[in-house]
Amino acid sequence: MSLLEVAGLTAGHGLLVACQNISFSLEAGEVLALVGANGAGKTTLLRSLAGAHRPSQGQISFAGANITGLPAHRRTALGIALVPEGRRLFTDMTVLENLQIARAAKRTGDWDLASVLDALPQLKSILTRRAGEISGGQQQATAIGRALMTNPRLLLLDELSLGLSPIAVEGVYAVLPRLIEAGIAIILVEQDLRRAMATAHRLICMLEGQIMVQGPSGSLTREAVTAAYFGLNRQAA
Amino acid sequence: MIWLNQLLQGILLGGYYALMAAGLSFLFGVMRVINLAHGSLAVLAAFLLLMIDHWLGVSPFIGLWLMLPIMALIGMVFQLGILERSLSGGPLIPLLATFGVSLLLDNILFAIFGANTQSFAPDIGSLSYGSWAIGHSIDISQLDALIFATALVLLVGMHLLLTRSQLGRMIRATAIDAEAASLSGLDPRRVRVVASVMAMIMIGVAGAALGMRSSFEPYAGGAQLIYAFEAVVIGGTGSLWGTLIGGIMLGIAQNMGATINPHLSQISGHVVFLLVLLVRMRMGSLRLGNFLRKRMRPSVVSA
Numbered sequence: 001m002s003l004l005e006v007a008g009l010t011a012g013h014g015l016l017v018a019c020q021n022i023s024f025s026l027e028a029g030e031v032l033a034l035v036g037a038n039g040a041g042k043t044t045l046l047r048s049l050a051g052a053h054r055p056s057q058g059q060i061s062f063a064g065a066n067i068t069g070l071p072a073h074r075r076t077a078l079g080i081a082l083v084p085e086g087r088r089l090f091t092d093m094t095v096l097e098n099l100q101i102a103r104a105a106k107r108t109g110d111w112d113l114a115s116v117l118d119a120l121p122q123l124k125s126i127l128t129r130r131a132g133e134i135s136g137g138q139q140q141a142t143a144i145g146r147a148l149m150t151n152p153r154l155l156l157l158d159e160l161s162l163g164l165s166p167i168a169v170e171g172v173y174a175v176l177p178r179l180i181e182a183g184i185a186i187i188l189v190e191q192d193l194r195r196a197m198a199t200a201h202r203l204i205c206m207l208e209g210q211i212m213v214q215g216p217s218g219s220l221t222r223e224a225v226t227a228a229y230f231g232l233n234r235q236a237a
Numbered sequence: 238m239i240w241l242n243q244l245l246q247g248i249l250l251g252g253y254y255a256l257m258a259a260g261l262s263f264l265f266g267v268m269r270v271i272n273l274a275h276g277s278l279a280v281l282a283a284f285l286l287l288m289i290d291h292w293l294g295v296s297p298f299i300g301l302w303l304m305l306p307i308m309a310l311i312g313m314v315f316q317l318g319i320l321e322r323s324l325s326g327g328p329l330i331p332l333l334a335t336f337g338v339s340l341l342l343d344n345i346l347f348a349i350f351g352a353n354t355q356s357f358a359p360d361i362g363s364l365s366y367g368s369w370a371i372g373h374s375i376d377i378s379q380l381d382a383l384i385f386a387t388a389l390v391l392l393v394g395m396h397l398l399l400t401r402s403q404l405g406r407m408i409r410a411t412a413i414d415a416e417a418a419s420l421s422g423l424d425p426r427r428v429r430v431v432a433s434v435m436a437m438i439m440i441g442v443a444g445a446a447l448g449m450r451s452s453f454e455p456y457a458g459g460a461q462l463i464y465a466f467e468a469v470v471i472g473g474t475g476s477l478w479g480t481l482i483g484g485i486m487l488g489i490a491q492n493m494g495a496t497i498n499p500h501l502s503q504i505s506g507h508v509v510f511l512l513v514l515l516v517r518m519r520m521g522s523l524r525l526g527n528f529l530r531k532r533m534r535p536s537v538v539s540a
Contacts, residue, residue, distance in 0.1 A: 051419075051420075073422050081420070084417065088416070088417040090413045090414060092409065093409060093410065103422075146421060
């Protein structure tokens with residue numbers, strides 16, 4: 001039994017269909033990269049998995065249970081955590097409070113304040129600062145820390161590098177190997193193809209709401225993924 | 238000396254306004270809802286206390302402990318039945334819905350109790366007129382001092398709860414971004430019910446204070462709403478400390494106005510409210526330009 005199974009998922013915004021008939025599965029501890037151009041439906045797919053967006057069709061199963069109709073906080077309690085696009089931190093609260101709030105998920109495990117700060121040492125010196133005042137890289141690290149505090153089995157990372165300087169991106173990505181080592185399954189939305197293929201076990205490339213190509217990172221060539229990314233050879237795909 | 242006395246009386250009166258405004262300020266801070274039924278709910282609390290006192294023959298200070306749980310229950314029903322449903326409909330719907338509730342409450346109270354004015358003053362013994370004299374010209378009413386102390390304890394307590402406890406963090410997080418709160422494992426609906434219950438308890442205490450320090454009748458809610466609203470706006474919306482300051486400023490303005498001419502009491506308060514509003518619109522966060530800039534600033538900040 002896979003950790004996550006998505007079958008025939010269709011979701012949209014009003015009349016606009018953002019992702020259509022998406023099916024895939026994810027094993028425990030597996031890292032899946034989701035690539036595709038802007039508007040390909042990656043964020044909507046991730047939000048649907050986290051319960052922040054209600055899909056119009058399809059089914060989502062997590063650890064064998066059908067979670068399609070569950071609200072976000074119930075999914076967090078089951079072990080799904082989303083680091084949302086734009087971070088969505090509680091900007092008027094301190095970094096420490098942003099981390100502490102995730103205790104509401106009432107999940108226990110390896111991740112507590114000490115281990116989160118150990119994995120994200122850049123947060124140690126800014127715990128008492130307001131989340132709205134810190135740099136983008138620090139904000140992203142806080143958002144990852146907040147998600148980790150819920151002790152997720154599945155971590156959904158939406159465009160960690162968006163709006164960050166290259167140095168800040170490196171700082172944020174430095175934590176990934178540790179999460180993978182800890183056995184957390186990860187779905188990673190990433191624009192940087194090279195980074196996606198280097199980090200993930202498996203890769204899905206989306207275009208206009210549909211899966212164009214998927215497979216183990218090693219079996220896909222950069223050219224094939226690029227072609228799918230831009231919708232070249234659409235007939236062939 | 239008369240001015241010093243009036244200043245002191247104004248501060249004490251401000252304590253009452255702050256108490257009356259606490260629930261309104263809290264609900265606005267947490268849900269961005271301007272509860273137009275606020276004053277009517279305070280009057281409802283006063284009538285509930287009146288019924289309890291008459292049925293059980295107890296003092297309002299004892300009846301209060303029965304009235305507050307009933308108000309908490311009303312808060313739960315009010316939240317789930319009205320606010321929660323109207324919140325998703327944009328800012329206008331909660332405004333209209335709570336306005337409707339205020340009309341409904343006022344007229345239900347009128348149908349049950351008629352137009353007679355009521356007061357707890359006869360039921361609280363010497364507290365209603367007792368005072369401490371300081372020198373020759375300053376008298377501090379014991380009831381006003383009690384109400385001021387209650388407002389202070391309530392607002393400081395709420396502030397500590399919001400800043401120091403996990404429940405407070407949950408309430409603040411839900412206020413800032415309900416979806417992000419939900420993604421962090423909170424049930425925003427439940428948090429809002431808790432917040433509404435807390436607001437209603439504050440309104441209950443305010444309603445008891447209203448009945449003790451003056452009289453009330455079924456249509457008294459409108460005036461209480463206006464005082465509360467003015468205190469919240471003067472002090473800065475959504476800040477509990479600001480609400481205390483706002484209440485005191487309103488109280489001082491009214492008392493100073495009354496010293497000049499008794500007819501100027503109400504209008505002085507309103508003028509201060511309007512002046513503060515104008516200054517805030519020009520300089521503060523309510524300024525339209527700032528507001529638009531804040532709205533249009535991209536959410537992604539570069540490192």
